[in-house]
Amino acid sequence: MxxxxxxxxxxxxxxxxxxxxxxxxxxxxxxxxxxxxxxxxxxxxxxxxxxxxxxxxxxxxxxxxxxxxxxxxxxxxxxxxxxxxxxxxxxxxxxxxxxxxxxxxxxxxxxxxxxxxxxxxxxxxxxxxxLIDAGRVRLQGGEVFKGKKITFHDSCYLGRANDVYEAPRHVLEALDADLVEMKRCRTKGLCCGAGGGQMFKEPEPGKKDVNIERIEEALQTGADTIAVACPFCMVMMTDGVKNKEKEQSVKVYDLAELIAQAKGL
Amino acid sequence: MAIIQQIIFIAALGATAWLIFQRVGIIGKTIRLGKDEDRTDQPGKRLSIMLRVAFGQKKMFDRPLIGFLHFAVYAGFILINIEVLEIILDGILGTHRIFAGPLGSFYGVLIGFFELLALGVLISCSIFFIRRSLLKVERFQPSRHREMNGWPQLDGKLILVFEIVLMLTILSMNAADSALQNLGSAHYPPAGDFLISQWMKPLFAGWNEGALIAYERIAWWVHIMGIFVFALYLTYSKHLHIALAFPNTYFSRLEPKGEMKNMPEITQEVKIMLGLETQAGDAAVPERFGAKDVADLSWKNLMDAYSCTECGRCTAACPANITGKKLSPRKIMMDTRDRLEDVGRNMSANKGEFVPDSKSLLGDYILEEEILACTTCNACVQECPVLINPLDIILQLRRHKVMDEAHAPGSWNMMFQNLDTNQAPWKFSPGDRFNWVQGLEKNSTES
Incomplete structure (x- = not known):
């Protein structure tokens, strides 16, 4: 190594x-x-x-x-x-x-x-x-995200399951970007479709995949960045963007990646 | 003549009470079929939840207009019951407006207040009826939600018709009463015009005393008999929520929504397999893992089923249902109640004992495809205005399918196998678990 x-x-x-x-x-x-x-x-x-x-x-x-x-x-x-x-x-x-x-x-x-x-x-x-509140992580300038539109997709196991809605949004606010909400957010947030073991099996018969329903809503916000905070949401949202052929204009990132980018790490 | 009316009234009151008592007995009996679960801790917190969610209808105000209309019906229902008390006393004692004398001029104010509530109920129920019948609210449509076919759809409308008729009878009865007072009719001592019904008096202009008395009496009887029938009807109906919303919110789960109930009966076996010390108090292995039928669920799951008023907020928020899968959390609750009603009928027909009928909740009511579609996202739990938890039932049914019947989709079995052998859901070697650290090497292109 x-x-x-x-x-x-x-x-x-x-x-x-x-x-x-x-x-x-x-x-x-x-x-x-x-x-x-x-x-x-x-x-x-x-x-x-x-x-x-x-x-x-x-x-x-x-x-x-x-x-x-x-x-x-x-x-x-x-x-x-x-x-x-x-x-x-x-x-x-x-x-x-x-x-x-x-x-x-x-x-x-x-x-x-x-x-x-x-x-x-x-x-x-x-x-x-x-870390941000304690001043241990400092984001100066905020040049990287100035004028960018970010929407946050609530993970069910963070949000409804544990009532953590504001922490990820506070982290995103530190980026000095333009935070836009999807129609279904926080307690009303729509699942990405992967929880409860769905990640590891084909979906049951239906008329649409859950991640497509969700990505359509995310794209409607006009955001160029979809922020996620969960590995399953990451997979589902990334697949959704690909399905809509928007890989060039819309990126899916985790909160930590966005902070690391802002810090030039 | 008067005595005959009193006898009929007392007989009707007694019959209603007896029939409701029977129904409550069978409902309670079927709820007690469920497994024990302690929901009595933190009484202060529970009381506060009940006061906010059931009494204050906090979650109904998520949609402010509907919340307001629903509150009008609810407040009317609770407070108008005070007037029902007067009607019952009059019926038993053969009196007329027994509270009018003792209350004096305040009586008119009180009846006026009740009339205002009755008007609120009348308007709200009429709007709800139009909404259900004409506006095609998505979550009420049987064409879109198969669980709403037939009886549930009729039930929803019947309740509204009931309430509209009850309010119209009481208001028109009061108007006829005022008209009789104006005529100086012997049995109708002056109590003054009432707040709302005075506007209905022109309908009775020109009626003679006999016709007015006949109308007033018929309206009185239709109103009170309607209430008796309604009270019994609601024990068979989705409308039972008006009573069960209170205990159901009081006994709701206080743990974070993400927490699944532990199965201590499995811990013993796992400890032995891992070579850990077991304790004498560890639970014994049960006959059945998870839930196949209603008796395998907890009593609270069963109370949830009787508390469901089939509003469908859960189903409208369910990602699986939105995208056309068979799963509907409302159907999970309705199926559980349907099974309980069938079990209850079975018990009533067999001297109170359940005789096995070769049916079960999972398989005959709820299908495997439904429970497999759940993403455990908790949207249904979040939405329920009376704190019902459909997810808890779904997960217990899954436990049965996987552990007792050893039946799971092939890709889940692969996942289980990977977890058992590699401690990861995918086929990776546990020795490679720390390889991600290569992404931090100085010359790494990974990051």
């Missing part, structure tokens, strides 16, 4: 040096394996580095939180994964977790406690807002 431009310590390394991170960055399966979402992981790590956050990742010791198995009805597989993850997290005495995936966020935050795993869990939109 060639030299890294940024530091990405693992929990194992930290523990070996008797160090404790401020926060564990839970990367998630999409952030680890999906080529598109790996860029979000990289962008978020760059921001954490530039903000001087002492963080760590689990590296190969991380497993799926079990969310897709649980939503599909397979409680055995979910609990197997959850219990092993809790063992790892507790072994490292993890207290605080940040993740760029709303599904991981929801499962770690709301569902692990019933199995004995208790952590403070933040979605990266909330964490980025904290």
């Amino acid at each position: 060639s030299e890294l431009a940024y530091r990405v310590p693992t929990m194992a390394e930290m523990a070996a040096n008797n160090e404790t991170p401020e926060v564990l960055f839970w990367v998630g399966c999409a952030g680890s394996f999906d080529d598109r979402y790996k860029k979000v992981t990289v962008a978020f790590v760059k921001i954490l580095n530039s903000a001087g956050v002492k963080f760590a990742v689990l590296g190969t010791e991380e497993s799926c939180t079990g969310d897709p198995a649980r939503r599909a009805g397979n409680e055995f597989t979910f609990q197997m994964l959850a219990m092993s993850n809790i063992q790892v997290l507790d072994m490292y005495n993890v207290r605080k977790i940040v993740t760029a995936c709303p599904h991981c966020f929801n499962t770690l935050k709301n569902e692990y406690p019933a199995l004995g795993g208790n952590y403070e869990v933040l979605h990266h939109s909330e964490y980025l807002q904290q």
Whole structure:
């Protein structure tokens, strides 16, 4: 492995040096394996580095939180994964977790406690807002996004599932762009179509795919950037833009990527 | 003559009470078929939710005009019941306007207030009837939503007709009463013109005393008998929400919407498989995983089903339904109630015991294709004005399909297999999980 431009310590390394991170960055399966979402992981790590956050990742010791198995009805597989993850997290005495995936966020935050795993869990939109509010992430000039129109697509597992509506919008406001809302937003936000295990199967017969319905609404805003905060939404919205042959004029980015771009990282 | 009327009245009142008592009994019995679930924690918070959502109808005001009209019907319904109390006392005792004497001049003010509410109910219900019949509101159309075919559509209109008739009878009865007072009729002591019905008095101009008395009596009887029939009817109807909205919001879930209920009965087995210590208190493995029929659901899921008034806000917000999939959260609730009503009839016919009928909620009422279409987005849960949770039922049915029947789409089975072997839903080696870090190399073109 060639030299890294940024530091990405693992929990194992930290523990070996008797160090404790401020926060564990839970990367998630999409952030680890999906080529598109790996860029979000990289962008978020760059921001954490530039903000001087002492963080760590689990590296190969991380497993799926079990969310897709649980939503599909397979409680055995979910609990197997959850219990092993809790063992790892507790072994490292993890207290605080940040993740760029709303599904991981929801499962770690709301569902692990019933199995004995208790952590403070933040979605990266909330964490980025904290970093911005604390002045640890500064966005000067705002030249990159001046005059650009951004619309934010609410992820169900962030919004309705956990009532996080404002943090991602605060992060986007820091970009000094023109934030426009879709007709269905916040509590009324329309799903991208991938939740509840749909990501891993063909849709049931119908007259339209959910992501097409949603992308039409996003395009109606006239935004040139669709901001997302979830790996599944990223896939569905990107596919939607392709379906409408708008790849040249409309881009789909995660919040962390937009902040990294604004900072020239 | 008067005594016969009193006897008929008391008999009708008693029969209504007895029939409603029977219905409430069977509804309660079928709800108690559900599994235990503690929903009594945090009583203060629960009370506050009930006051805001059921009493204050907070969520109905998401659509302000409809919210206002609905509130008018609701307020009218609750407050006019005070006048029904007078009617019942008059009916039993053979008196006429028993409160008029003791209340003096305040009586006229009170009746005027009730008349104002009655007018509000009349106008709102008329608008709702036009909206249902002529305006083709998408979520009420049977052509678009198959669960609205037949009875549910008729039920919705019948309720409105009922309420319109009840309001017209009380207003015209009061107008006839005033006209009789003006004639100095013996049994109609002066109570003054009433706020709204005075404008209906010209309809009775030129009527003689006998005709007016006949009209007043008929209107009185139609009104009170209509109320009795309506009260019984609503136990069979979607309109049951007027009673159940209160307990249903009180016992609603307080956890974040994203949290799925844990299955402690599985934890024991998982602990053994992982070589972890098990505790004596860990739940035993049940006969059945997830829910196949109503008795596998919790009592709250079943109360949800009886509380549903089929407004379809859930279905109108459902991404699967919007894009033409078979899933409709409203149908999930209606099917659950239909199953409960069938089970209730079965129990009534078999001395209170349910005799297995080779049917089940999943398969005979709700189809696999419906539950497979759900994205678990919580839009249905968010929309419900009385805090019903269709998603909770869908997920329990999925658990049954996957764990008990070992039946899932092939691509889900692949996903499960990947999770079991690679700890990721896709076919990647766990050893490659940290390879993303290469995107941070100095010469990386990835970023």
